[in-house]
Amino acid sequence: MDVLPRLTAEQTAERLGVKLETLYAYVARGRLARERTADGSTFDPLEVERFAASRRRRPVPAGRPSEGRPLMVIDTDFALIEDGDLSFRGRPAEELAGEPFETVARWALTGRWDAGARFSSGPGLDAARAVAAALPPAAGDRDRQLVAVTALAAADPLRTSLDPADVAGAAERLVAGMVAALPGGEADERNGAASVSPASLAERLWTTLSASPSRPLGLRALNAALVLLLDHDLAVSTLAARAAASARATPYAVVVAGLGALDSPLHGNASRAAQRLLARVLAGDEPARAVADAVVDGRGPLPGFGQPLYPAGDPRARILLGMLAEDPAAAPVVDAVARVSAVMSDRTGARPNVDLALAALSLASGMRDDAGEVLFATARSVGWIVHAIAEYAERPLRLRPVGRYAGPSA
Numbered sequence: 001m002d003v004l005p006r007l008t009a010e011q012t013a014e015r016l017g018v019k020l021e022t023l024y025a026y027v028a029r030g031r032l033a034r035e036r037t038a039d040g041s042t043f044d045p046l047e048v049e050r051f052a053a054s055r056r057r058r059p060v061p062a063g064r065p066s067e068g069r070p071l072m073v074i075d076t077d078f079a080l081i082e083d084g085d086l087s088f089r090g091r092p093a094e095e096l097a098g099e100p101f102e103t104v105a106r107w108a109l110t111g112r113w114d115a116g117a118r119f120s121s122g123p124g125l126d127a128a129r130a131v132a133a134a135l136p137p138a139a140g141d142r143d144r145q146l147v148a149v150t151a152l153a154a155a156d157p158l159r160t161s162l163d164p165a166d167v168a169g170a171a172e173r174l175v176a177g178m179v180a181a182l183p184g185g186e187a188d189e190r191n192g193a194a195s196v197s198p199a200s201l202a203e204r205l206w207t208t209l210s211a212s213p214s215r216p217l218g219l220r221a222l223n224a225a226l227v228l229l230l231d232h233d234l235a236v237s238t239l240a241a242r243a244a245a246s247a248r249a250t251p252y253a254v255v256v257a258g259l260g261a262l263d264s265p266l267h268g269n270a271s272r273a274a275q276r277l278l279a280r281v282l283a284g285d286e287p288a289r290a291v292a293d294a295v296v297d298g299r300g301p302l303p304g305f306g307q308p309l310y311p312a313g314d315p316r317a318r319i320l321l322g323m324l325a326e327d328p329a330a331a332p333v334v335d336a337v338a339r340v341s342a343v344m345s346d347r348t349g350a351r352p353n354v355d356l357a358l359a360a361l362s363l364a365s366g367m368r369d370d371a372g373e374v375l376f377a378t379a380r381s382v383g384w385i386v387h388a389i390a391e392y393a394e395r396p397l398r399l400r401p402v403g404r405y406a407g408p409s410a
Contacts, residue, residue, distance in 0.1 A: 084312045120176050131150075162248065210365050241255070271372025
């Protein structure tokens with residue numbers, strides 16, 4: 001195998017979030033190895049990943065600026081992460097992953113369990129499709145979803161109502177519209193249709209994201225991904241959505257706030273980079289080489305691995321990858337996941353997270369490289385509105401923090 005690319009001292013310090021002086025202190029204490037060349041010091045990217053994964057944040061000494069975390073503790077009543085497992089209102093997420101997404105979403109929004117639930121978009125779908133189609137060619141599907149939400153809001157006569165029943169109804173119409181506004185989403189939706197479409201949201205998403213015919217096992221995994229992504233404690237996008245709800249933003253504006261925070265390589269966009277990593281291995285690259293190149297090219301944690309809330313491994317990844325392993329059509333992708341995971345486990349100890357599972361699902365289903373982002377945004381939009389309903393019952397603007405001036409004196 002070719003010699004793996006190496007990180008410069010500057011790249012290593014940036015990856016670890018430290019100054020060069022701190023990096024060389026790590027070297028002096030034997031915590032990181034380096035090679036000296038005529039051009040300067042270089043570092044093994046996989047060793048740097050292992051070291052990054054092993055680091056633990058230390059308490060900030062008195063008098064030092066705070067890193068801003070945690071801002072506060074916010075009571076939530078839907079998702080619980082405890083002992084390495086995820087549950088929704090006391091029910092294991094793994095159990096719910098086998099249920100239709102719309103059934104789980106309606107239960108999340110209203111408390112009612114409806115096994116035959118189907119979501120249909122409301123008025124404004126033609127406008128949503130028009131503004132989505134008017135975006136430049138470089139726009140992605142999540143860009144289309146973002147502008148579609150604004151168009152759907154403008155056409156909803158009840159968009160300013162914060163009554164829980166009206167908000168839940170808006171959530172269902174909004175999520176259905178986010179899917180129907182995508183290219184290829186016309187098949188199962190009609191503007192302002194009052195009837196419920198017979199196709200599930202998972203089936204509609206497959207049609208919009210993949211040119212390949214759907215498979216029962218593939219649809220099962222796609223539906224499970226939507227359920228598992230519905231909510232996940234107070235992720236940064238959920239905090240943004242909840243802050244908007246604290247200011248009494250409409251449900252549509254709450255989703256726009258969440259989508260803004262989700263548009264990040266460290267959050268909602270990570271599955272795209274993970275898909276590119278897997279695609280290289282599928283094309284014949286050595287896993288260690290693909291991983292090393294991804295570390296050298298990136299500016300943060302390797303996409304698809306590690307989740308601080310799950311030290312023993314992300315259960316969402318375990319569930320989805322387990323479903324893919326049962327699908328013969330996904331076998332090459334599952335093998336690529338195993339090979340990359342073996343490299344990461346041996347060299348860094350990091351385990352797959354949900355972004356790697358989304359990347360595997362997208363590749364195995366013949367979907368575009370931003371499909372994981374679309375699944376994430378579609379599912380989490382319901383979760384943001386679940387949080388909004390809870391926040392609307394709290395004191396307005398309670399999530400407005402107070403800044404502490406740290407600039408120069410006059």
